[in-house]
Amino acid sequence: MTKEFFTVTPQEEVFELIPGFKTVGKETVSLQETCGRILAEDIISGIDVPGFARATMDGYAVRAASTFGASESGPAYLTISGRVDMGCTSNINIGPGQAARIATGGMLPKGADAVVMIEHAAEFDETGLEVYKSVAPGTNIVAADEDFSGGQKVLAAGATIRPQEMGLLAAIGKTGVKVFKKPLIGIISTGDELVEIDREPSPGQIRDVNTYSLFGWTLRAGARPATYGIAEDNYEHLLEICSRALYETDMLLISGGSSVGIRDLTLEVIAALPDSKVLIHGIPVRPGKPTILAKARDKAIWGLPGQIASAMVVFDRVVAPFIGHIGGNALFSEKNYRIPAILTRNIPSVHGRTDYVRTRILEKNGLYYAEPVRGPSGLIRTMVEADGLIEIDMNTEGIEKGEQVSVIALR
Amino acid sequence: MTKEFFTVTPQEEVFELIPGFKTVGKETVSLQETCGRILAEDIISGIDVPGFARATMDGYAVRAASTFGASESGPAYLTISGRVDMGCTSNINIGPGQAARIATGGMLPKGADAVVMIEHAAEFDETGLEVYKSVAPGTNIVAADEDFSGGQKVLAAGATIRPQEMGLLAAIGKTGVKVFKKPLIGIISTGDELVEIDREPSPGQIRDVNTYSLFGWTLRAGARPATYGIAEDNYEHLLEICSRALYETDMLLISGGSSVGIRDLTLEVIAALPDSKVLIHGIPVRPGKPTILAKARDKAIWGLPGQIASAMVVFDRVVAPFIGHIGGNALFSEKNYRIPAILTRNIPSVHGRTDYVRTRILEKNGLYYAEPVRGPSGLIRTMVEADGLIEIDMNTEGIEKGEQVSVIALR
Numbered sequence: 001m002t003k004e005f006f007t008v009t010p011q012e013e014v015f016e017l018i019p020g021f022k023t024v025g026k027e028t029v030s031l032q033e034t035c036g037r038i039l040a041e042d043i044i045s046g047i048d049v050p051g052f053a054r055a056t057m058d059g060y061a062v063r064a065a066s067t068f069g070a071s072e073s074g075p076a077y078l079t080i081s082g083r084v085d086m087g088c089t090s091n092i093n094i095g096p097g098q099a100a101r102i103a104t105g106g107m108l109p110k111g112a113d114a115v116v117m118i119e120h121a122a123e124f125d126e127t128g129l130e131v132y133k134s135v136a137p138g139t140n141i142v143a144a145d146e147d148f149s150g151g152q153k154v155l156a157a158g159a160t161i162r163p164q165e166m167g168l169l170a171a172i173g174k175t176g177v178k179v180f181k182k183p184l185i186g187i188i189s190t191g192d193e194l195v196e197i198d199r200e201p202s203p204g205q206i207r208d209v210n211t212y213s214l215f216g217w218t219l220r221a222g223a224r225p226a227t228y229g230i231a232e233d234n235y236e237h238l239l240e241i242c243s244r245a246l247y248e249t250d251m252l253l254i255s256g257g258s259s260v261g262i263r264d265l266t267l268e269v270i271a272a273l274p275d276s277k278v279l280i281h282g283i284p285v286r287p288g289k290p291t292i293l294a295k296a297r298d299k300a301i302w303g304l305p306g307q308i309a310s311a312m313v314v315f316d317r318v319v320a321p322f323i324g325h326i327g328g329n330a331l332f333s334e335k336n337y338r339i340p341a342i343l344t345r346n347i348p349s350v351h352g353r354t355d356y357v358r359t360r361i362l363e364k365n366g367l368y369y370a371e372p373v374r375g376p377s378g379l380i381r382t383m384v385e386a387d388g389l390i391e392i393d394m395n396t397e398g399i400e401k402g403e404q405v406s407v408i409a410l411r
Numbered sequence: 412m413t414k415e416f417f418t419v420t421p422q423e424e425v426f427e428l429i430p431g432f433k434t435v436g437k438e439t440v441s442l443q444e445t446c447g448r449i450l451a452e453d454i455i456s457g458i459d460v461p462g463f464a465r466a467t468m469d470g471y472a473v474r475a476a477s478t479f480g481a482s483e484s485g486p487a488y489l490t491i492s493g494r495v496d497m498g499c500t501s502n503i504n505i506g507p508g509q510a511a512r513i514a515t516g517g518m519l520p521k522g523a524d525a526v527v528m529i530e531h532a533a534e535f536d537e538t539g540l541e542v543y544k545s546v547a548p549g550t551n552i553v554a555a556d557e558d559f560s561g562g563q564k565v566l567a568a569g570a571t572i573r574p575q576e577m578g579l580l581a582a583i584g585k586t587g588v589k590v591f592k593k594p595l596i597g598i599i600s601t602g603d604e605l606v607e608i609d610r611e612p613s614p615g616q617i618r619d620v621n622t623y624s625l626f627g628w629t630l631r632a633g634a635r636p637a638t639y640g641i642a643e644d645n646y647e648h649l650l651e652i653c654s655r656a657l658y659e660t661d662m663l664l665i666s667g668g669s670s671v672g673i674r675d676l677t678l679e680v681i682a683a684l685p686d687s688k689v690l691i692h693g694i695p696v697r698p699g700k701p702t703i704l705a706k707a708r709d710k711a712i713w714g715l716p717g718q719i720a721s722a723m724v725v726f727d728r729v730v731a732p733f734i735g736h737i738g739g740n741a742l743f744s745e746k747n748y749r750i751p752a753i754l755t756r757n758i759p760s761v762h763g764r765t766d767y768v769r770t771r772i773l774e775k776n777g778l779y780y781a782e783p784v785r786g787p788s789g790l791i792r793t794m795v796e797a798d799g800l801i802e803i804d805m806n807t808e809g810i811e812k813g814e815q816v817s818v819i820a821l822r
Contacts, residue, residue, distance in 0.1 A: 087604035103670030163627025170623035193498035212581035216574025259514030
């Protein structure tokens with residue numbers, strides 16, 4: 001065993017490496033399968049939407065000018081010339097002093113330029129209508145291209161498809177959508193102390209937690225996990241598994257190397273992979289300093305800390321943006337909102353290092369409070385009890401109780 | 412057509428109805444399938460975790476007392492009696508003045524009660540060790556039951572299983588996990604103006620957007636969608652589809668009834684379902700006022716507004732908590748954090764009604780700004796452009812530019 005001497009790379013510089021990794025391929029899926037997927041094509045609407053002027057209220061289609069000056073005390077008198085049926089073109093032609101019954105969503109008949117709400121009018125006989133309120137042209141209608149017009153770019157490649165984007169795609173008849181494939185992430189655990197989870201650990205052994213938590217984190221990052229089980233702590237076995245996984249997947253997560261010995265072994269194995277280059281050996285974050293990033297076959301290979309909570313924090317804060325990038329997610333980091341909360345006790349921190357403090361989020365009288373979870377990063381419960389992470393930047397030395405902190409929610 | 416007269420039920424009172432709907436059944440799934448699922452059993456750990464005292468640093472296992480008084484200038488001299496191998500019990504017994512090499516995660520040998528970090532010691536010959544820093548008992552180790560102890564309840568039924576909970580379940584060897592089934596949500600669109608999305612709409616027609624956006628929202632709520640297509644605007648057809656869907660699913664969403672005529676028809680059909688009872692007819696929210704909630708066969712049946720954006724907002728703000736409940740999610744509403752943002756322009760609002768204003772979220776100099784999206788709730792783009800919703804409560808009449816608002820993120 002030797003003392004550890006590795007140079008650390010600041011987190012911003014780590015993120016500068018992101019564009020160096022290439023995005024995965026594309027595939028076409030049915031609209032029903034797009035929720036949460038990343039769009040891989042710009043979407044140009046072929047049509048105007050809604051496609052025709054529509055009523056947005058139940059009422060009467062009119063020429064607005066026919067209602068000018070109308071009031072409760074001096075209503076305008078109009079003649080009802082018919083009713084607009086839903087889903088079809090009406091033959092009605094609205095002239096001055098005329099009105100047609102129309103329901104929300106109905107197509108505005110020729111000649112009409114506004115809708116009087118049903119609440120602002122009364123029918124006094126078969127065809128007679130009193131209107132109590134003047135409407136301006138365009139009132140209570142949407143124009144034929146008010147949602148979007150034919151030829152318009154309505155979504156850009158790289159956007160995440162949420163339910164509302166699914167609705168938009170439905171509106172323009174997009175039944176098959178080109179999306180980025182979900183990156184396939186290889187997960188390898190190392191450590192002679194690890195046993196498969198269905199085995200009873202002997203003294204000195206623990207179950208392989210990281211494979212399962214990283215499995216979950218990978219799913220949460222919009223990717224697909226491929227697990228490779230527990231690699232023995234020896235060069236040949238680890239190299240064989242890593243070589244295979246590098247060939248089969250888009251990115252590799254090797255976890256378990258918190259001890260200097262295993263870390264050295266992991267480094268040695270990574271260096272032996274074809275055309276590999278170690279880019280990062282240590283990041284000034286806590287937990288997670290002994291993180292390794294290498295590149296081989298144009299893919300990212302991560303040596304993650306073996307400490308349970310460290311591996312999860314590094315995944316969420318460092319690895320996930322890389323997965324976002326290779327998965328084509330153009331706005332990955334932008335939509336990561338932080339929740340301001342009031343710190344409930346002092347937390348120490350060291351200059352020159354970014355700290356991620358696991359924290360509960362409590363709500364009281366409409367304010368959020370951040371209550372740090374105590375315990376070393378080898379304990380799972382510190383992450384289970386955490387609703388979020390407080391980020392303390394490199395230039396801040398500790399934060400005092402009562403100060404406001406930004407919390408990253410862990411969902 | 413008649414003027415609309417329905418009594419509205421305040422949103423809090425709507426939520427008071429939630430417990431009246433029963434939760435779905437349970438199923439056992441493999442640990443890999445649990446991400447995002449709702450736990451349906453309390454989890455009691457059968458074992459101590461980690462199960463043995465472990466080193467949290469690379470270094471030397473010692474009796475702390477052997478290091479008392481040690482410093483850079485006056486190191487303690489210890490004798491190395493061996494090395495702890497990972498994953499097994501060591502035969503070493505640490506006496507006073509003795510030390511054993513140990514790596515992070517290694518099992519503390521008998522007699523030892525602390526670990527000296529590798530950085531604070533130096534080996535000066537085969538068995539001689541200088542220690543430069545005094546350690547207290549318990550330093551750099553975790554106790555056998557420090558994560559959790561055998562018999563302890565580590566997770567409660569109703570919790571959402573995140574990646575970290577998957578890790579915890581792995582740690583205690585839980586390969587099969589009892590979770591709540593995903594509620595099956597029936598989705599029915601109505602409206603004679605609607606056409607299937609693979610058809611070219613004629614003038615007056617639009618594609619069935621709501622089926623696809625509600626499909627996505629249902630997935631986002633952790634449930635499974637079952638689509639029933641477009642029901643014709645007539646009593647017999649709508650009743651037949653609703654009856655079948657009520658029998659086959661756990662909850663029904665009927666959307667499309669924004670016009671008074673369709674809303675009346677929807678109400679009539681709902682009333683004709685076996686043992687049905689209309690609980691809510693109108694909620695003072697905007698958009699979304701003409702929302703209907705009924706109960707039949709102990710299931711919730713929703714009449715959602717047909718306006719595209721209204722249906723989505725009502726789903727997110729009103730329907731989703733009901734799905735959370737029937738899906739067993741005990742903490743559904745608690746984890747719904749809001750983001751404070753500064754409003755970029757005045758927004759009007761009416762007393763006695765909760766407004767949900769679609770908004771962009773922009774970040775500038777570490778602050779969030781809420782920029783409301785303009786446009787009526789019949790337009791899809793108002794939801795596509797929205798990153799969140801600003802909630803303006805019933806007692807607030809408008810908010811001015813520059814004021815702070817709480818934004819609910821739309822993911």
